[in-house]
Amino acid sequence: MLDPKLLRESPDLVRAAIAKKHLEVDLDAVLAVDAAWRTQLQEVEALRAAQKAANAATASLPKGSPEFAAKIAEMKAVSTQVKERDAKLKEMEEQLRNAMLTLPNIPHASVPEGRTPQDNVVAATHGDPAQVGAHARPHWEIPGFEKLFDFARGAKVTGAGFPFFIGDGAKLVRSLLHFFLEEDGKAGYVEVSPPIFVNAASATATGALPDKEGQMYETTPDRLFAVPTAELPLTNFFRDEILDESVLPVYRCAYTPCFRREAGSYGKDVRGLNRVHQFDKVELLKWVHPATSYDELDKLRDDAERLLQKLELPYRVLLMCGGDLGFGQAKKYDLEVWGAGQKRWLEVSSCSNYEAFQARRAQIRFRSKETGKPELVHTINGSGLAVPRVLAALLENNLQADGRVKIPAALVPYFGKEYLSFQ
RNA sequence: GGAGAGGUGGCAGAGUGGUCGAAUGCGCGCGCUUGGAAAGCGCGUGUAGGCGCAAGCCUACCGGGGGUUCGAAUCCCCCCCUCUCCGCCA
Numbered sequence: 001m002l003d004p005k006l007l008r009e010s011p012d013l014v015r016a017a018i019a020k021k022h023l024e025v026d027l028d029a030v031l032a033v034d035a036a037w038r039t040q041l042q043e044v045e046a047l048r049a050a051q052k053a054a055n056a057a058t059a060s061l062p063k064g065s066p067e068f069a070a071k072i073a074e075m076k077a078v079s080t081q082v083k084e085r086d087a088k089l090k091e092m093e094e095q096l097r098n099a100m101l102t103l104p105n106i107p108h109a110s111v112p113e114g115r116t117p118q119d120n121v122v123a124a125t126h127g128d129p130a131q132v133g134a135h136a137r138p139h140w141e142i143p144g145f146e147k148l149f150d151f152a153r154g155a156k157v158t159g160a161g162f163p164f165f166i167g168d169g170a171k172l173v174r175s176l177l178h179f180f181l182e183e184d185g186k187a188g189y190v191e192v193s194p195p196i197f198v199n200a201a202s203a204t205a206t207g208a209l210p211d212k213e214g215q216m217y218e219t220t221p222d223r224l225f226a227v228p229t230a231e232l233p234l235t236n237f238f239r240d241e242i243l244d245e246s247v248l249p250v251y252r253c254a255y256t257p258c259f260r261r262e263a264g265s266y267g268k269d270v271r272g273l274n275r276v277h278q279f280d281k282v283e284l285l286k287w288v289h290p291a292t293s294y295d296e297l298d299k300l301r302d303d304a305e306r307l308l309q310k311l312e313l314p315y316r317v318l319l320m321c322g323g324d325l326g327f328g329q330a331k332k333y334d335l336e337v338w339g340a341g342q343k344r345w346l347e348v349s350s351c352s353n354y355e356a357f358q359a360r361r362a363q364i365r366f367r368s369k370e371t372g373k374p375e376l377v378h379t380i381n382g383s384g385l386a387v388p389r390v391l392a393a394l395l396e397n398n399l400q401a402d403g404r405v406k407i408p409a410a411l412v413p414y415f416g417k418e419y420l421s422f423q
Numbered sequence: 424g425g426a427g428a429g430g431u432g433g434c435a436g437a438g439u440g441g442u443c444g445a446a447u448g449c450g451c452g453c454g455c456u457u458g459g460a461a462a463g464c465g466c467g468u469g470u471a472g473g474c475g476c477a478a479g480c481c482u483a484c485c486g487g488g489g490g491u492u493c494g495a496a497u498c499c500c501c502c503c504c505u506c507u508c509c510g511c512c513a
Contacts, residue, residue, distance in 0.1 A: 042473065042474070042482095046482090059494090072494090374470080
């Protein structure tokens with residue numbers, strides 16, 4: 001959600017933001033709703049002030065006296081009027097809130113212009129895609145793949161996109177998670193093991209509701225949502241709180257399974273481990289002082305990149321253009337690992353600065369030492385990292401002539417062996 | 424899951440349906456006092472929204488939502504949470 005004051009004082013900034021994100025929003029309609037609401041608010045508050053004054057006067061009159069009775073009769077009329085206008089005001093408040101929710105966050109000045117993924121800017125490339133994967137093939141075509149990654153039985157037991165990981169497959173998942181958490185811990189992120197279901201209030205505060213309602217698994221009868229990312233429980237940790245400025249920045253990481261219904265996905269995207277309904281991911285999240293948020297975004301991106309470097313996987317960093325930015329994001333980098341067999345880039349981390357957009361909706365603030373007043377924090381998050389696609393890239397890039405997969409040196413202490421075998 | 428008790432400001436804790444944004448204490452801030460500190464004394468100390476150049480003014484908020492009433496922290500209903508006891512259980 002945007003700052004209503006910004007909308008009133010600088011509507012052109014908001015207009016430019018909408019254009020840069022290539023969204024269709026009727027800003028004038030929002031402004032009109034806002035103006036109407038303020039007029040109504042002033043009317044209601046004036047009436048209330050009168051009502052309060054009259055009530056105070058009544059209190060000093062002797063009960064049962066003619067003056068008392070007269071005053072009450074008089075106030076009945078005011079009361080009726082307040083109720084009518086107040087009902088109208090509530091309606092308009094709801095309208096205003098809905099209108100405000102249609103306004104996207106403002107992209108940072110450094111975000112490139114552009115409409116489609118083709119307009120994203122390659123900010124960095126690490127490793128040489130051409131030099132790896134001599135024996136590469138799509139991971140799902142590696143002989144013996146289904147022994148370690150059993151999609152067919154997963155489909156039987158639960159449904160498509162819920163694979164079983166078996167033997168070395170399961171062990172590799174566990175090794176990666178352990179590796180990620182250890183490395184993230186060294187980088188200063190405090191490990192958290194959060195609930196993997198959140199309530200509607202939490203889902204709403206981070207914007208998952210109502211926008212992505214159909215993308216989440218929902219439980220009955222309690223109406224809890226299986227988390228699509230640890231970002232949800234993690235961000236909501238400080239919901240409706242005012243932090244001491246001295247605790248900022250707060251760095252946290254969390255492993256959770258992530259659940260996504262992925263309605264509407266199709267094609268190559270969904271082959272093998274590229275896109276599944278349940279997957280494991282370590283999420284990095286920071287709550288920071290607004291003055292430092294872009295430095296913190298870059299540092300978080302470095303932290304995520306370092307994981308890929310240690311795994312010796314080729315990857316690139318995309319700076320997302322305006323049109324490819326999420327609704328609430330001010331700036332975003334995607335980390336894409338090279339899938340040597342599929343010959344595709346696979347997104348494994350999305351590092352974003354939401355500035356105050358999430359914080360306003362979730363009411364996460366800190367008390368400014370300077371002003372003594374509460375201010376909204378900036379929130380930054382990114383994966384560090386998502387397991388299945390890293391695993392897919394590992395299989396494809398490190399496949400040997402003998403059909404085994406070489407485990408990167410950094411991972412060997414966790415995996416316990418230098419090779420993964422499909423036998 | 425059952426029975427009971429309770430949710431009030433940073434914390435503790437009062438509050439008869441009417442001048443209660445809410446006593447009092449603690450904490451915190453500023454000042455006085457002191458050689459310095461403690462104690463003591465005085466003043467101040469919530470959040471949000473609207474209006475205003477500003478000083479400031481107005482409105483709302485006593486777990487959340489709804490209701491009764493001219494008027495609700497106080498009465499009624501629903502929900503959430505916490506505590507105690509019982510049951511069940513990894």
